[in-house]
Amino acid sequence: MKEYNDYLELVNTxxxxxxxxxxxxxxxxxxxxxxxCGGKRIRPVLALAACEALGADPMSAIHQAVAVEMFHNxxxxxxxxxxxxxxxxxxxxxxxxxxxxxxxISGDAMLTTATMLLAxxxxxxxxxxxxLFNGTAMNIYEGQQLDMxxxxxxxxxxxxxxxxxxxxxxxxxxxxCGMGALMADATFETxxxxxxxxxxxxxxxxxxxxxxxxxxxPATFGKAIGGDILNDKKTWLFIMALNEDKSGVVKFxxxxxxxxxxxxxxxxxxxxxxxxxxxxHELISAYIDSAVKCLDSLALQPEARAFFMDLALKSAxxxx
Amino acid sequence: MKEYNDYLELVNTxxxxxxxxxxxxxxxxxxxxxxxCGGKRIRPVLALAACEALGADPMSAIHQAVAVEMFHNxxxxxxxxxxxxxxxxxxxxxxxxxxxxxxxISGDAMLTTATMLLAxxxxxxxxxxxxLFNGTAMNIYEGQQLDMxxxxxxxxxxxxxxxxxxxxxxxxxxxxCGMGALMADATFETxxxxxxxxxxxxxxxxxxxxxxxxxxxPATFGKAIGGDILNDKKTWLFIMALNEDKSGVVKFxxxxxxxxxxxxxxxxxxxxxxxxxxxxHELISAYIDSAVKCLDSLALQPEARAFFMDLALKSAxxxx
Numbered sequence: 001m002k003e004y005n006d007y008l009e010l011v012n013t014x015x016x017x018x019x020x021x022x023x024x025x026x027x028x029x030x031x032x033x034x035x036x037c038g039g040k041r042i043r044p045v046l047a048l049a050a051c052e053a054l055g056a057d058p059m060s061a062i063h064q065a066v067a068v069e070m071f072h073n074x075x076x077x078x079x080x081x082x083x084x085x086x087x088x089x090x091x092x093x094x095x096x097x098x099x100x101x102x103x104x105i106s107g108d109a110m111l112t113t114a115t116m117l118l119a120x121x122x123x124x125x126x127x128x129x130x131x132l133f134n135g136t137a138m139n140i141y142e143g144q145q146l147d148m149x150x151x152x153x154x155x156x157x158x159x160x161x162x163x164x165x166x167x168x169x170x171x172x173x174x175x176x177c178g179m180g181a182l183m184a185d186a187t188f189e190t191x192x193x194x195x196x197x198x199x200x201x202x203x204x205x206x207x208x209x210x211x212x213x214x215x216x217x218p219a220t221f222g223k224a225i226g227g228d229i230l231n232d233k234k235t236w237l238f239i240m241a242l243n244e245d246k247s248g249v250v251k252f253x254x255x256x257x258x259x260x261x262x263x264x265x266x267x268x269x270x271x272x273x274x275x276x277x278x279x280x281h282e283l284i285s286a287y288i289d290s291a292v293k294c295l296d297s298l299a300l301q302p303e304a305r306a307f308f309m310d311l312a313l314k315s316a317x318x319x320x
Numbered sequence: 321m322k323e324y325n326d327y328l329e330l331v332n333t334x335x336x337x338x339x340x341x342x343x344x345x346x347x348x349x350x351x352x353x354x355x356x357c358g359g360k361r362i363r364p365v366l367a368l369a370a371c372e373a374l375g376a377d378p379m380s381a382i383h384q385a386v387a388v389e390m391f392h393n394x395x396x397x398x399x400x401x402x403x404x405x406x407x408x409x410x411x412x413x414x415x416x417x418x419x420x421x422x423x424x425i426s427g428d429a430m431l432t433t434a435t436m437l438l439a440x441x442x443x444x445x446x447x448x449x450x451x452l453f454n455g456t457a458m459n460i461y462e463g464q465q466l467d468m469x470x471x472x473x474x475x476x477x478x479x480x481x482x483x484x485x486x487x488x489x490x491x492x493x494x495x496x497c498g499m500g501a502l503m504a505d506a507t508f509e510t511x512x513x514x515x516x517x518x519x520x521x522x523x524x525x526x527x528x529x530x531x532x533x534x535x536x537x538p539a540t541f542g543k544a545i546g547g548d549i550l551n552d553k554k555t556w557l558f559i560m561a562l563n564e565d566k567s568g569v570v571k572f573x574x575x576x577x578x579x580x581x582x583x584x585x586x587x588x589x590x591x592x593x594x595x596x597x598x599x600x601h602e603l604i605s606a607y608i609d610s611a612v613k614c615l616d617s618l619a620l621q622p623e624a625r626a627f628f629m630d631l632a633l634k635s636a637x638x639x640x
Binding site for chain 2: 021022024027028036078081082100105107108109111112113115116119122124127130131134137141142144145146148191276317
């Protein structure tokens with residue numbers, strides 16, 4: 001097994017070797033711009049590491065790993081149009097830097113390119129790789145649609161929320177792990193266990209994201225704190241507070257935009273009153289435990305187990 | 321060989337048997353709505369007919385035919401958002417009936433669904449089918465981008481225009497024919513000839529579309545005549561007129577919106593002066609001749625040859 005950064009380098013090298021066409025510039029320049037955004041590249045790293053953990057050369061999964069990363073960046077690009085977001089990782093979003101038409105068509109081209117990458121050297125695994133990839137993609141669209149539907153609802157349950165984040169963000173981490181296992185010629189059962197590990201990791205990751213949006217250190221987290229509260233975003237914290245807050249403060253503040261910092265403080269006070277920061281970490285721990293159970297059932301070599309264990313623990317305690 | 325309408329019925333039956341999920345409704349209802357728009361379904365019909373013309377059961381290509389139709393409808397959906405079009409085939413476009421976010425995400429789901437359909441019972445042809453399909457998709461995005469780039473240019477050459485329509489609309493007809501041939505286990509050479517037939521058919525088809533937008537009978541054509549002229553759309557007619565019109569009237573009228581019917585009449589007068597209606601039909605005939613040459617080189621059975629011959633001749637003389 002390698003270190004995280006070694007896998008990251010393999011991914012970044014493969015990305016810089018993509019050599020997309022140059023023309024028409026309006027189609028391809030935004031793709032390069034989007035991929036240049038950096039980021040942790042956790043999905044392709046998971047794919048390569050899963051592949052190596054099962055005894056294969058991680059490079060057997062490199063094209064599929066890059067396909068997953070390409071797909072992820074496509075979803076960010078189209079999500080930014082749908083959310084009308086101005087900034088992503090400190091840079092203007094594609095539809096701000098260029099325009100909306102460009103963001104739509106370049107995103108479409110990224111989705112097709114992802115499918116093309118998936119097929120490179122997939123050999124006898126092509127049909128299964130495609131099935132895993134496309135099934136995951138449909139889940140992600142469903143999750144994104146549910147997330148948009150939740151904006152107009154005040155009766156979202158915690159169960160609905162967990163299903164939404166499972167679809168929207170977690171299955172892609174599962175897909176990355178399962179893809180690495182598939183490319184390592186693993187059995188379907190092993191692929192499935194690695195998939196489940198990734199889904200649990202993703203759920204823990206997303207819940208920690210919800211936590212950090214309210215409780216993170218702005219300097220470390222890299223974006224303004226309290227954005228979810230200001231936008232009445234139906235996160236785990238917000239839904240729990242809506243359900244349990246007898247004072248009615250949270251419900252009352254929905255749609256209020258006059259005093260942003262007071263709104264954040266008032267909602268946060270309810271979260272604290274209800275012990276939600278501790279309770280969300282109990283939940284995160286439970287998902288990490290599930291991820292570890294999947295790892296244990298895989299009976300990996302100690303070094304490989306440690307790699308995935310470390311990732312799971314870090315995602316539960318990360319501060320950015 | 322069957323009649324056009326028999327293939328059409330096979331396609332429509334397959335489309336109505338798709339059984340997409342019902343939830344989330346915001347994601348799937350727009351897909352059903354888009355597919356319900358009717359239309360000639362020329363692409364999937366070409367795929368089934370090509371398959372049967374080469375001696376195979378047309379149903380061997382049914383999933384791939386429907387994949388091509390799904391892809392085509394996805395491009396219409398996203399094009400309508402990019403063009404901000406209100407109406408498609410007499411009904412509100414998806415982004416008008418729902419909203420833009422819905423149109424984007426439902427379109428993405430259609431593209432992934434198309435790839436899923438492509439893989440069904442593709443067997444040993446999967447890798448090739450995917451390569452043909454994805455390569456075609458990239459061409460189409462490039463064509464769409466060029467079309468958007470042309471909006472802001474007055475120096476578009478006829479060669480650039482022909483390349484744009486080849487990419488944006490013709491290769492998909494080529495892909496449909498090639499896909500049918502592939503699913504009939506044809507040699508690569510045969511697939512390629514059928515592909516070329518489709519591309520030439522598509523070029524003739526698009527040029528006739530340009531012609532009808534100015535010279536069609538509004539009652540038959542189904543939309544207002546002169547829309548391309550009003551929007552200064554860089555069609556073959558418009559580009560030729562820009563190049564050859566010594567009076568400078570066409571160039572002068574670019575951007576003018578005050579007197580729509582006068583503008584249409586003035587530009588049309590230049591077209592007539594330059595003999596463009598006759599010249600575009602000479603060009604259309606040349607593409608039909610090329611399509612027929614491809615057919616001849618395929619040495620099909622007389623009945624099969626007649627089917628594709630008939631389609632080619634009809635697309636050159638169609639009035640809607």
